């Protein structure tokens with residue numbers, strides 16, 4: 001039988017899905033074991049138990065001076081920046097994408113411009129942003145916005161253009177104005193795509209966020225990682241990395257669930 | 271002046287003629303079938319009737335009005351596919367035919383309730399009341415086309431344009447759709463233009479059958495000339511014309527032999 005026709009049973013599927021995770025954990029544990037056996041003071045691969053202890057401390061114990069738990073403070077700061085950045089990017093790209101997709105004049109005006117702007121490497125603009133917007137929150141949010149808006153806009157515009165012409169004409173024969181076509185034909189069909197787009201862009205958004213925080217900040221997940229790098233605090237870095245991964249995963253899962261709940265027609269079919 | 275008047279209409283894309291010198295006069299309530307080879311411009315003709323495109327020359331007017339420049343409520347349409355809104359339930363699709371004309375696109379309060387009742391009556395009429403809360407994607411092809419027709423009719427257009435509406439249906443469903451369309455037509459007395467690739471269907475449903483074809487043909491450049499209406503068959507009375515001409519013009523009757 002061809003390999004493409006071998007389909008795993010349910011228990012095998014679960015086992016297979018778990019395998020890479022287990023493999024990474026085991027490889028790490030072995031590596032850590034070997035290095036620590038040679039040099040008990042080794043900092044590069046701290047023992048899993050030590051990471052666990054550090055994580056517990058980071059999540060529960062307050063700062064000696066202020067009593068604040070830094071991890072939660074960092075998480076809050078980073079999530080806010082992410083929320084504003086992605087929220088602004090989503091709004092702008094939705095408005096622009098719909099206009100480009102539906103209004104020929106806007107399409108002529110903007111689509112070339114957006115295509116070129118989306119080629120600008122956003123991280124290269126970071127110094128400019130710091131100069132223009134200062135080292136505060138604005139420059140970090142703007143980096144995220146600049147980083148993900150052009151591509152989201154292009155995708156959403158294309159998605160609007162992909163709506164069959166027949167539907168747009170049909171709406172007009174039912175007396176719909178341009179506004180009604182936007183609100184009742186295009187927008188509802190593009191919203192699921194917007195959510196899919198956000199899910200895809202979140203990876204880049206995190207990248208830009210951490211980069212901006214690493215360069216200039218005094219709080220935030222990215223800032224903390226780059227701060228403790230100086231002390232080779234691998235246990236802290238790894239805890240933060242795992243925490244960021246968990247946050248990203250939960251956000252992605254939540255968006256997927258919202259999309260499925262909010263757009264039941266997407267899954268309708270014979 | 272006839273109801274739909276097509277006067278010397280030409281259409282060309284990128285300098286290539288698609289349709290030339292199309293002239294046709296249609297009375298209110300007539301059912302016009304349109305046939306012709308693939309790519310000869312039938313859909314183009316329908317798009318111009320719909321005012322989705324304007325002809326490069328000539329004009330199309332309905333009931334003596336000025337030529338339209340964009341689609342509107344007086345011309346309804348059903349395409350072969352994609353004629354209903356996938357994100358609305360079957361009932362919402364029908365209600366949309368009333369709500370879309372409002373400034374906000376929505377109906378509220380008692381207007382909505384009334385529209386909903388009318389929609390439910392329409393759904394009974396087109397046999398879709400049992401799937402009112404489902405989404406179009408979960409309907410069969412025939413049901414989707416019935417919904418599209420019901421939706422178009424709800425807007426009460428003066429002219430209904432159908433572009434191969436049954437082209438994607440199996441023969442049995444097609445026959446059902448013929449009966450369905452015939453009934454609806456008897457009820458509404460609407461003027462209908464229907465493009466079809468099925469000659470039998472065209473003659474069965476139509477009062478007239480228009481054939482689009484090229485009259486000029488350049489062997490060096492087959493795309494040079496456009497098509498026009500080459501035949502205009504009377505398809506009433508089973509396609510045998512003049513059967514009832516004596517009812518309308520008794521004076522045409524031959525003098526009874528031997529009376530003179």
Ligand SMILES: Nc1ncnc2c1ncn2[C@@H]1O[C@H](COP(=O)(O)OP(=O)(O)OP(=O)(O)O)[C@@H](O)[C@H]1O
Nearest residue numbers: 283284288306307308309310311312313314315467
């Ligand atoms: N917007 C357009 N731009 C350029 N060419 C077009 C356009 N629309 C149609 N055409 C061309 O016009 C010709 C007629 O197209 P049309 O769709 O009207 O044919 P049709 O008779 O409906 O064919 P079919 O039976 O396959 O549906 C085709 O050669 C097509 O390529």
Ligand SMILES: [Mg+2]
Nearest residue numbers: 312313314433
């Ligand atoms: Mg066609």
